[in-house]
Amino acid sequence: MTLDPATLVAIAGMALVTYLNRVSGLFLVRFVRLEGRTKAALDALPPAILMAVIAPMVLTEGPAETAASAITLAAALRLPLLAAVVVGVVSVVALRHVIG
Numbered sequence: 001m002t003l004d005p006a007t008l009v010a011i012a013g014m015a016l017v018t019y020l021n022r023v024s025g026l027f028l029v030r031f032v033r034l035e036g037r038t039k040a041a042l043d044a045l046p047p048a049i050l051m052a053v054i055a056p057m058v059l060t061e062g063p064a065e066t067a068a069s070a071i072t073l074a075a076a077l078r079l080p081l082l083a084a085v086v087v088g089v090v091s092v093v094a095l096r097h098v099i100g
Helices: 005-031 037-060 063-078 081-099
Strands: none
Touching (some): 063 081
16 A cells, blocks of 8 residues: 555645644634623533433443443532543443443
8 A cells, every 4th residue: 555645745734724723713712702602502512522422322332331321310410520421431331340
């Protein structure tokens, strides 16, 4: 397999554009006042992204994952987001070991 120089340039260009896109967002948000609904929407993004990644696994994997999801949901109602994630990871590992 050979690597074409044009392909290498295209990959490097796409990486650069992706990086600049992310950095420009961080730079430009300093000049925007976030308040009200916009702030609430941005604060809701991390849990929403986690749910989008986790939700398909809840119903398609098995009983250990489904039970761990219920435990994580209960923890998320009481604990901060990071603590709920830790509870979820620990519970799925333990339940996979016990249930299989």
